[in-house]
Amino acid sequence: MLTCPHPPPVTLVMDPHDDVTHTRAALAAHDPAHGRITVHPTPGTGSTLALAYDILAALGKPVPLTGYRTLDTQPAWTLCAAWILALPVTSLTVLRTHLLSPRALTDLLALRTRTGLHLALVCHQSNSTTLERALQCTDHVLADAEAVLSLRKATNTQEPHPAPPARPSRHWINLPSLNSLNCAYTTTPCSCRGPAPQVSRLDQRRIAQRLHAATAHPHLAAELATACFAAATTTQISGVCVADTAMDGTTLILLDRTQPYDPYVSHRVPHWAQVFLRAAAFTHYLTTARRSDPLFTDPLFTDPLGCTSLPRLTDFAEHC
Incomplete structure (x- = not known):
C-alpha cells in the first residue's frame, strides 16, 4: 500500500488573534489547478468524516458519498488520498484546527503520510492541547500567521483576482x-x-x-x-x-x-x-x-x- 516515508514537516501556523485577513489570505491561496487547497472545516462539527467530506468538496467532488456505510470513514479518507495523488495536490492548509477532534487530527496526519503533501494547520488561539498532543510524535515547525498568511503581496500588485471556476455547461455532448x-x-x-x-x-x-x-x-x-x-x-x-x-x-x-x-x-x-x-x-x-x-x-x-x-x-x- 502506498505511503510516503518522509513527508514534509507539518507547519503549525499560530494566529492567536484570529485575524480575518489571515483567514482571507488562506482562502485566497486555494487553487487546486496549481496543487494548493484550503479547507475551512464545517462549523459545529469536529467529526473525522465531516473533515474528509470538506477536503473532497475542496477538491471539487460531490459529497456526501454514496455506496458506503453511513459511518464508515475509511472510504472517504482513501478517496481524498487518491484524488490528491492523482491531480496532484501538493499543499493542504486547514483552518481552525484547534476545534478538530483528536481522531480527525490523526486521520489528517495519516493523509499526509499517505500522500506526502505539505500540511499547514492553522490554530486561531494562543495554544491548543489537542494539537500539541497530536503533533508530539510528528515532525513539525512553528510559524507565525503574519509570515505565511499575508495578503500584502497580493495588494501590492496590480494583478486581477482570479475568476471563479466556470460552472459545467449543460450542453448535450454527442459521443x-x-x-x-x-x-x-x-x-x-x-x-x-x-x-x-x-x-x-x-x-x-x-x-x-x-x-x-x-x-x-x-x-x-x-x-x-x-x-x-x-x-x-x-x-x-x-x-x-x-x-x-x-x-x-x-x-x-x-x-x-x-x-x-x-x-x-x-x-x-x-x-x-x-x-x-x-x-x-x-x-x-x-x-x-x-x-x-x-x-x-x-x-x-x-x-x-x-x-x-x-x-x-x-x-x-x-x-x-
Missing part, C-alpha cells in the same frame, strides 16, 4: 464512441465498433469538467472516460486490470479479440482522461495493492450483499 458500449460482438468487427472519432478540445474540457463534478468515485469516472476515448465495449472495460494502466495514467491496455495477431492493444490516454485513470489506480494501490484486481471496480466497497447505489455506466454517461 459516437459510446455507441460501442453495448456491442455484443467481441470476435468480429461490426459497424458500431469503429475507431473512436476525434473529440474537439472544447468537448474534451466539457467532459473532464463534468466527470470531475459528477462523482467522487474514481473508478466510475475512469470507466466512463475510457469508454469515451477508446470506444471500448463493456466486455473490454470489465477485463481491464490495475496492471493494465501506467501509474501516471498515460497508457491503457485493452483486450481486442478482433486483432488477429496481438489482441492486447495499448492505447495512449488523452491528457484530459489521465487524471481519472490515475485516481482509479491509486485507490487500488492505497487499499489492496493487488495489480490483478479489476481496475474499474471499487476496492473500498465491502457490502456483503453486493448491492450498491452507484449508477450503471450507461445511466452515468447519460447523466453526465
Whole structure:
C-alpha cells in the first residue's frame, strides 16, 4: 500500500488573534489547478468524516458519498488520498484546527503520510492541547500567521483576482464512441465498433469538467472516460486490470479479440482522461495493492450483499 516515508514537516501556523485577513489570505491561496487547497472545516462539527467530506468538496467532488456505510470513514479518507495523488495536490492548509477532534487530527496526519503533501494547520488561539498532543510524535515547525498568511503581496500588485471556476455547461455532448458500449460482438468487427472519432478540445474540457463534478468515485469516472476515448465495449472495460494502466495514467491496455495477431492493444490516454485513470489506480494501490484486481471496480466497497447505489455506466454517461 502506498505511503510516503518522509513527508514534509507539518507547519503549525499560530494566529492567536484570529485575524480575518489571515483567514482571507488562506482562502485566497486555494487553487487546486496549481496543487494548493484550503479547507475551512464545517462549523459545529469536529467529526473525522465531516473533515474528509470538506477536503473532497475542496477538491471539487460531490459529497456526501454514496455506496458506503453511513459511518464508515475509511472510504472517504482513501478517496481524498487518491484524488490528491492523482491531480496532484501538493499543499493542504486547514483552518481552525484547534476545534478538530483528536481522531480527525490523526486521520489528517495519516493523509499526509499517505500522500506526502505539505500540511499547514492553522490554530486561531494562543495554544491548543489537542494539537500539541497530536503533533508530539510528528515532525513539525512553528510559524507565525503574519509570515505565511499575508495578503500584502497580493495588494501590492496590480494583478486581477482570479475568476471563479466556470460552472459545467449543460450542453448535450454527442459521443459516437459510446455507441460501442453495448456491442455484443467481441470476435468480429461490426459497424458500431469503429475507431473512436476525434473529440474537439472544447468537448474534451466539457467532459473532464463534468466527470470531475459528477462523482467522487474514481473508478466510475475512469470507466466512463475510457469508454469515451477508446470506444471500448463493456466486455473490454470489465477485463481491464490495475496492471493494465501506467501509474501516471498515460497508457491503457485493452483486450481486442478482433486483432488477429496481438489482441492486447495499448492505447495512449488523452491528457484530459489521465487524471481519472490515475485516481482509479491509486485507490487500488492505497487499499489492496493487488495489480490483478479489476481496475474499474471499487476496492473500498465491502457490502456483503453486493448491492450498491452507484449508477450503471450507461445511466452515468447519460447523466453526465
